[in-house]
Amino acid sequence: MSYLEKAKRFFNEAQAVRRQIHENPEIGFKLPQTIKLIKQKLDEHNISYSHLGDTDAIVGTLGDAKKGKTLLLRADMDAIPMLEEAGLEFSSKKDCAHLCGHDMHATSLLVALIMLKEDEDKLNGQIKFLFQPAEETLNGGKLMLESGILENPKPDAGMAIHMWPSGEKLGILINKQEALCxxxxxxxxxxxxxxxxxxxxxxxxxxxxxxxxxxxxxxxxxxxxxxxxxxxxxxxxxxxxxxxxxxxxxxxxxxxxxxxxxxxxxxxxxxxxxxxxxxxxxxxxxxxxxxxxxxxPALTNTPAMSALVKESAEQVLGDNYEIKYIEPALASEDYAYIASELPESCYFFVSCPLPDKDGNVFAVHHPKVVFNEEALIIGPATMAQAAVNWLNKHSL
Ligand SMILES: [Zn+2]
Ligand SMILES: [Zn+2]
Incomplete structure (x- = not known):
């Protein structure tokens, strides 16, 4: 069964997790409710984890370091201090909201990990995962570095995703090299x-x-x-x-x-x-x-890894989705702190528009932004496939 088919199987569970995080957003470095739910889901799927130092970041590993290299998969999980105006049944009831889609990122990583856990014996190396707080401050990534994300084990490469709700079609958008400012x-x-x-x-x-x-x-x-x-x-x-x-x-x-x-x-x-x-x-x-x-720092992808992610997306998603290279965006992202310390990295976008009744789509940080939840299928499928392909390419 392909990772696309597997991700479809987890969709209902993923949607429920995402909506629960969406309805209960938290900002900054302390995200008690969010990490409680993520830890509960990791427990349910027998994925062991710990906190990174005394932070609210959740880290862990899957697979076998003796078989190959270590790939870091990272998601952020904090909201932004803005009011949501999308009027969804699960819209935020607080004075902050997941208008940057970090609820989608955390859920996507969770689904990717659940699928990779099922294939743990076959992994040609090790997956290290990170659920990170405080991306929106642009200082969370720095705290992750200072708290030792690059040690025990040291990742050889990294991968992260971001939602892109203002695109034209569902799919995967990749920067070959320069990605964000x-x-x-x-x-x-x-x-x-x-x-x-x-x-x-x-x-x-x-x-x-x-x-x-x-x-x-x-x-x-x-x-x-x-x-x-x-x-x-x-x-x-x-x-x-x-x-x-x-x-x-x-x-x-x-x-x-x-x-x-x-x-x-x-x-x-x-x-x-x-x-x-x-x-x-x-x-x-x-x-x-x-x-x-x-x-x-600026976020830069390694061209070889960008090509691997693009091929993995084509392999797992087929022709039903748009998969293409894009020009750099002028926004910023604190995963760059981590990526700039890794030999290889690829950060890519999951294009997930869901037009309203007038055909409008809104960008991240817009109070009316809506994310197409099909991203909870294609994001994790691409992430898992690219992770497996990268580990296979670097196996011992
Ligand atoms: Zn943001
Ligand atoms: Zn963001």
Whole structure:
């Protein structure tokens, strides 16, 4: 029986798990209800696990390390702090919701593991699995690294999925190499000296300094990066607390994010931005603080593993689904922390649109986003097939 047929057999169970997680979303690093359900399902299917350090991440292994290499399968399981407006019978009843589909990811990994557990004797190596919290903070992946996800056993490669509900057809979408952007999220505080707007020479104007910092930061992009290895910087929040039409405020706060598909460009921005802030501040007598809130690397796939995932999807799903390479997306993903430490990795998308009565589909993080639950069949089937094929390719 193919993994597609097997995944169909588990669909009702998968749907129930997914809807239960969906109805009871949790955000951040602590996900007590979510992990309780996942642990219960792992117990029911005789899959042993433990917590990663003292985190709410669940890890474990299947198969036999003596027969080959170790492949990490990772899913996230946290929701986002937004209200859901899809009006589903199982919509979130809380002030957060699974609008990024991480309930689908956790359930997909669960189904893949149940199927791989059935074939455990035949696995030519070892599967290591990770159910991860706090992806949406972009710091969960970092905590996984710090808590030892790459040790005992050390994975030789990794694989992860994400739902793509705004695509055209059901299927599997794969980035051959560059997949998602780095994300440097930062805060800047500029302390000047308040003054009457008519007497700027008696103060130190942090609004003026902020404007110079914003200009200076953008010069990194236009003057210091090659035009084919670009990055973006967006300062999405600026607050001049205490200022008014004729009052120079004492302080300005800025928050922003920088993205790039290229690790070297991301690194340059991460080095140069704090220098620009510090030196422009000094030039105009203001005190500055620069704080990094998150700094996830760019997510890059290994072309050979991308090809293996594409072939595995074609093998297991046949012609009924769309399977293709896609251009990189400019979003970010904290699995990149783990992937960037692995010799091989592939992160791919499960295209899962379910148009509403007017034919609309919505992207992740939209309050009305709806995920086609057929993804709970094709996602795990592809993941399990690709895992088996990768282990076979690297068996001893
Ligand atoms: Zn998200
Ligand atoms: Zn997500």
């Amino acid at each position: 780095s994300a440097l999220n930062f805060k800047i505080e500029i302390e000047g000296k308040g003054a009457h707007g008519a007497l700027p020479y008696t103060g130190i104007d942090p609004v003026f300094v902020a404007s110079q910092i914003i200009n200076g930061a953008n010069a990194i992009l236009s003057r210091e990066l090659p035009s084919n290895r670009g990055a973006s910087i967006s300062m999405g929040y600026i607050n001049a607390l205490g200022g008014a039409i004729n009052i120079i405020p004492p302080k300005v706060y800025i928050e922003g994010t920088s993205r790039s598909l290229y690790g070297d460009s991301a690194q340059l921005v991460a080095e140069r931005l704090p220098e620009i802030v510090e030196h422009i501040g000094k030039a105009f007598r203001a005190k500055t603080k620069y704080e990094v809130v998150a700094n996830a």
